[in-house]
Amino acid sequence: MSFVDNIEKLHKKPDHIKRRILFIGVFVMMFVIVSVWVSTLRVTLGGENKKKNQVPSPLSVFFGIIKEGVDAGVNGMMGSVGKIKQDYGAKKGE
Numbered sequence: 001m002s003f004v005d006n007i008e009k010l011h012k013k014p015d016h017i018k019r020r021i022l023f024i025g026v027f028v029m030m031f032v033i034v035s036v037w038v039s040t041l042r043v044t045l046g047g048e049n050k051k052k053n054q055v056p057s058p059l060s061v062f063f064g065i066i067k068e069g070v071d072a073g074v075n076g077m078m079g080s081v082g083k084i085k086q087d088y089g090a091k092k093g094e
Helices: 003-009 015-046 049-053 058-093
Strands: none
Touching: none
């Protein structure tokens, strides 16, 4: 049986069975995610002294880049809004 056949078979089942399968699938995926998180948390908490000599993880670098980009975007928008307010105030005062 192929994957598509299994999907078609699931598609034909009643709604309450589909919901039960969905609930079990979500539960299993969350269990896996929490397990990985807890295992990495133990490693992270156990190696705080070693952190000074370690290279940052790719995920932390990625989130750092995203945070800097969002900060730059917010600062740019705030600057634009301030400029528009100044221009509007100057035109209104004329």
